[in-house]
Amino acid sequence: MAQRSRDNESHYAQRIVTTSQTAPVAVITVTYSPGRHLRAFLDSLPGATTRGVHVVLADNGSTDGVPEKAASTSDSVEYLPTGGNLGYGTGMNVGARHLRPARDAGDIDAQYLLLSNPDVVFGEGSVDAMIACMERHPDAAAVGPRIVEPDGTIYPSARAVPTLRNGIGHALFGQIWPSNPWTRSYQDNADMGSERAAGWLSGSCLLVRWDAFDAVGGFDERYFMYMEDVDLGDRFTRAGFRNIYCPSAEITHAKGHVAGKHADAMLPAHHESAYRFQADRLPHWWQAPLRGLIRGGLKARSAIAVARARTNRKDLHV
Structure with a gap:
């Protein structure tokens, strides 16, 4: 695995010092x-950072009029x-490409970009906490917060990269035997209280x-959704x-509000993405025979998941 050189680490550390602290953070x-x-x-963003934000709503075809209304009532x-x-x-x-001229002109922060679902609510100071965490780790490309679900549980948001073994084990047993060793390895959630590296x-x-x-x-961009x-x-x-x-940065997430309404499309997309990642x-x-076995197994699992979703009308997450 490639290792970042000391010269590159110094370059990133220097950027931390010289980047303007007054330009707003871009949010997509x-x-x-x-x-x-x-x-x-x-409404939660102003309390999440003292730096100000510029929010881009990259809209994929909303029909409720909500994004247009939100943009019409705020200059940011x-x-x-x-x-x-x-x-x-x-x-x-698309949002990032749109923002690059503003970044290059210094109108937004040139170092950090915040990517988020619209069903997230940011905790007080959470964006600033993520920025501080990034500054403690000059070789970090990404920082993620502690994610609290509506029922108060902590979502396992920092995981190991799925291997063929733990991915298959999780796919086969995750729903019927949640504590199985492959799911535990896949979720890598034994320590959700410490600042740490994740896959x-x-x-x-x-x-x-x-x-x-x-x-x-x-x-x-080959991934439509998931993975x-x-x-x-x-x-x-x-x-x-x-x-x-x-974990010092905390958000809440109303997970799956879109997927829950469109399970017939989203669940197959999830399984197709899982196949693409492994393939x-x-x-x-x-390795073609192995790819074929993976595709067949995931298609079968997708069909079962869609049938369950139609019966229960609940979003299923892997």
Whole structure:
């Protein structure tokens, strides 16, 4: 695995010192008829940072009128239609490309970019805490907060990159035997109270370093939804960066408000993304039989998950 050189670490440390502290932090959220969640998201941002924010609503085809209304009532909120339902990662990339001229002109913070779902509510000082965490780790490409779910539980948002073994074990047994060793390895959630490195961080809220995000090409746009954050964290690591979990920053997340309404589309997309992630890491011709087995198993699991969702009308998460 590539290691970042001391010269590059010094370069990043110097950028921390010289970056303007007055320019607002750029925030991108991908909207798709976010409803009441967006207002709570926007209202929580002023208390999350003393630096100010500029928010881009990368809209993937909302029909509720909420993103347009939010942008029309605030100079710090910008409505950006993406042209269709492009998926989460592509929507984030569209927002980032849109913001680069403002970054280069110094109108927004040139170092940090905050990527978040619109159903997140930021805790007091949480964005500043993530920035402080990033500054403690000059080789970090991404920092993620502690994520509290509506029922008060801590979401396992800092995980190991799934391997073939723990991915298959989790897929087979995660729903029927939650404490199985493969799921425990997959979730890597034994320590959610300490600041630490992780294989990947939840894309529901992620502070990234602009330079690192650009260095790896942003999100892989082949992922429509799900696993794009796993892939991004893995590519950060392969490029010599680290992903840092920062529990001193806390948010709440109304997880799955879109997926729950569109389970018939979202659950197959999740399983297709899981296949893409593993297939990309099994590229050789002689691995084709294994890729076929993975695809077949995930298609079967997807069909079962969709059937359960139709019966229960509950969002299922892996």
